Amino acid sequence: xxxxxxxxxxxxxxxxxxxxxxxxxxxxxxxxxxxxxxxxxxxxxxxxxxxxxxxxxxxxxxxxxxxxxxxxxxxxxxxxxxxxxxxxxxxxxxxxxxxxxxxxxxxxxxxxxxxxxxxxxxxxxxxxxxxxxxxxxxxxxxxxxxxxxxxxxxxxxxxxxxxxxxxxxxxxxxxxxxxxxxxxxxxxxxxxxxxxxxxxxxxxxxxxxxxxxxxxxxxxxxxxx
Amino acid sequence: xxxxxxxxxxxxxxxxxxxxxxxxxxxxxxxxxxxxxxxxxxxxxxxxxxxxxxxxxxxxxxxxxxxxxxxxxxxxxxxxxxxxxxxxxxxxxxxxxxxxxxxxxxxxxxxxxxxxxxxxxxxxxxxxxxxxxxxxxxxxxxxxxxxxxxxxxxxxxxxxxxxxxxxxxxxxxxxxxxxxxxxxxxxxxxxxxxxxxxxxxxxxxxxxxxxxxxxxxxxxxxxxxxxxxxxxxxxxxxxxxxxxxxxxxxxxxxxxxxxxxxxxxxxxxxxxxxxxxxxxxxxxxxxxxxxxxxxxxxxxxxxxxxxxxxxxxxxxxxxxxxxxxxxxxxxxxxxxxxxxxxxxxxxxxxxxxxxxxxxxxxxxxxxxxxxxxxxxxxxxx
Numbered sequence: 004x005x006x007x008x009x010x011x012x013x014x015x016x017x018x019x020x021x022x023x024x025x026x027x028x029x030x031x032x033x034x035x036x037x038x039x040x041x042x043x044x045x046x047x048x049x050x051x052x053x054x055x056x057x058x059x060x061x062x063x064x065x066x067x068x069x070x071x072x073x074x075x076x077x078x079x080x081x082x083x084x085x086x087x088x089x090x091x092x093x094x095x096x097x098x099x100x101x102x103x104x105x106x107x108x109x110x111x112x113x114x115x116x117x118x119x120x121x122x123x124x125x126x127x128x129x130x131x132x133x134x135x136x137x138x139x140x141x142x143x144x145x146x147x148x149x150x151x152x153x154x155x156x157x158x159x160x161x162x163x164x165x166x167x168x169x170x171x172x173x174x175x176x177x178x179x180x181x182x183x184x185x186x187x188x189x190x191x192x193x194x195x196x197x198x199x200x201x202x203x204x205x206x207x208x209x210x211x212x213x214x215x216x217x218x219x220x221x222x223x224x225x226x227x228x
Numbered sequence: 229x230x231x232x233x234x235x236x237x238x239x240x241x242x243x244x245x246x247x248x249x250x251x252x253x254x255x256x257x258x259x260x261x262x263x264x265x266x267x268x269x270x271x272x273x274x275x276x277x278x279x280x281x282x283x284x285x286x287x288x289x290x291x292x293x294x295x296x297x298x299x300x301x302x303x304x305x306x307x308x309x310x311x312x313x314x315x316x317x318x319x320x321x322x323x324x325x326x327x328x329x330x331x332x333x334x335x336x337x338x339x340x341x342x343x344x345x346x347x348x349x350x351x352x353x354x355x356x357x358x359x360x361x362x363x364x365x366x367x368x369x370x371x372x373x374x375x376x377x378x379x380x381x382x383x384x385x386x387x388x389x390x391x392x393x394x395x396x397x398x399x400x401x402x403x404x405x406x407x408x409x410x411x412x413x414x415x416x417x418x419x420x421x422x423x424x425x426x427x428x429x430x431x432x433x434x435x436x437x438x439x440x441x442x443x444x445x446x447x448x449x450x451x452x453x454x455x456x457x458x459x460x461x462x463x464x465x466x467x468x469x470x471x472x473x474x475x476x477x478x479x480x481x482x483x484x485x486x487x488x489x490x491x492x493x494x495x496x497x498x499x500x501x502x503x504x505x506x507x508x509x510x511x512x513x514x515x516x517x518x519x520x521x522x523x524x525x526x527x528x529x530x531x532x533x534x535x536x537x538x539x540x541x542x543x544x545x546x547x548x549x550x551x552x553x554x555x556x557x558x559x560x561x562x563x564x565x566x567x568x569x570x571x572x573x574x575x576x577x578x579x580x581x582x583x584x585x586x587x588x589x590x591x592x593x594x595x596x597x598x599x600x601x602x603x604x605x606x607x608x609x
Contacts, residue, residue: 010435017432018369033372077390106301139304139396144404153390188408 077153094150101142109135263604318398324544328537331401352549363598401529447596461551467495473547
């Protein structure tokens with residue numbers, strides 16, 4: 004620090020350098036370019052998160068080159084079904100654990116019953132108020148059936164802020180293939196985990212059946228003796 | 229140094245004019261108060277003779293809410309205390325809860341925790357320096373340079389946790405999930421590029437004569453007062469006390485890293501600013517070591533699926549970017565905490581605001597507030 008004002012001059016040099024180099028080097032820009040626009044022009048959809056977008060065709064996602072940010076980001080939950088007829092393949096059994104655990108209490112579930120009043124394992128009502136939801140993913144973690152996962156839909160503009168932001172069961176239902184599209188790694192991991200669980204369950208069942216068979220045979224033998 | 233204050237402030241006339249104290253209510257929406265914070269200032273001309281901080285505008289019942297939900301469900305709410313540093317908030321809470329039930333945290337998770345928390349420190353300090361200079365009147369430029377670098381770190385957070393700011397990444401016994409492939413290389417690149425930014429930032433700010441004259445000798449916090457008032461973090465170290473929980477407690481695996489703790493001599497606003505500038509270098513040192521040594525392995529220990537601790541009380545604390553962040557929990561055998569208390573660093577650091585501002589000019593009160601580094605989400609809870 005020799006000359007008075009030298010520090011200010013040095014600072015000016017830094018700003019000038021940044022200014023000039025920002026024309027050649029994107030890392031010098033202080034703003035960030037998210038080149039995503041919804042493709043549906045004109046009318047807003049009536050429900051939040053319903054903008055048409057097809058990542059493989061346009062690439063117009065909140066994604067820059069060389070990063071896979073969208074693949075990791077989360078926003079609001081969605082319900083998974085296995086494909087085909089949606090309600091038959093829904094994984095959710097309306098156990099209401101997520102409803103209890105949800106920190107801002109934005110989930111509302113009613114169980115489904117058939118005509119005779121018997122509980123069939125699926126939700127009749129599954130509402131998420133996404134004006135309350137904070138995307139914390141606690142519901143995903145507590146779900147024992149892997150039925151609820153995080154979506155990464157970012158466009159939430161709707162003309163009606165009450166009904167438009169209250170998502171019902173059918174708005175939340177998305178196929179497993181869609182999940183593979185938006186979060187490939189997580190989806191694959193989840194499928195593997197489920198397959199392993201299924202296999203373990205089948206093995207256990209088989210073992211139990213064999214044990215029962217053996218027991219029956221033993222009893223038979225004992226009877227014969 | 230004793231400064232006469234209202235109400236016994238001497239208003240004897242110096243030039244025969246009829247004067248009185250001017251009361252100004254700065255805030256709650258004053259742009260320089262970092263949120264909804266109000267300072268009731270009594271002024272004699274431009275000199276502050278009394279100051280009363282008024283807060284609570286952002287009170288949202290955080291502690292009582294946590295007592296009505298399960299231990300895990302409170303984790304996302306801790307993000308929202310100090311919303312610049314969600315990772316360190318998570319860690320402090322996880323540290324407290326891990327004492328309730330004895331969980332071993334896997335090695336890789338410990339390393340990732342250190343990485344995340346030091347990246348958070350970088351985020352916080354770049355932001356703070358930017359906002360601090362912003363309060364001095366340099367609108368925008370340094371702040372946006374800081375934000376530009378912060379974006380790169382936030383991208384890392386997004387890839388790891390799924391969210392940029394409300395990360396909700398730590399769990400009792402580890403982390404929610406492992407970082408994706410290639411994340412560590414991207415983190416290394418950010419860490420390698422950061423020093424050149426710090427050089428530039430330092431060149432821009434540290435010797436600027438305007439900053440020197442506006443901050444040196446302004447808002448001196450004497451060493452004794454800092455200790456007695458329970459000040460922690462960079463603010464305490466700026467007053468010349470060598471106290472860093474990373475060294476004192478060595479929580480997590482901080483005892484494995486070589487780093488220095490910078491501290492100041494005078495305790496004025498410039499020291500507080502410089503301590504943060506220097507701390508970023510040390511964070512980078514820790515990051516380099518951690519990213520080099522990080523082992524492979526699981527990131528989640530064997531946490532019980534139902535978290536139901538025995539009746540006991542625990543206190544978990546870490547060195548957050550703003551100071552000692554502690555969580556005090558009383559368990560009563562149910563899945564909910566009986567009592568949940570946060571020791572927020574920015575709230576306790578704010579208590580000496582009056583002592584630092586007395587006798588200073590009103591424009592300097594803004595600078596002093598900026599140098600404390602508060603986030604109102606944490607002050608009011």
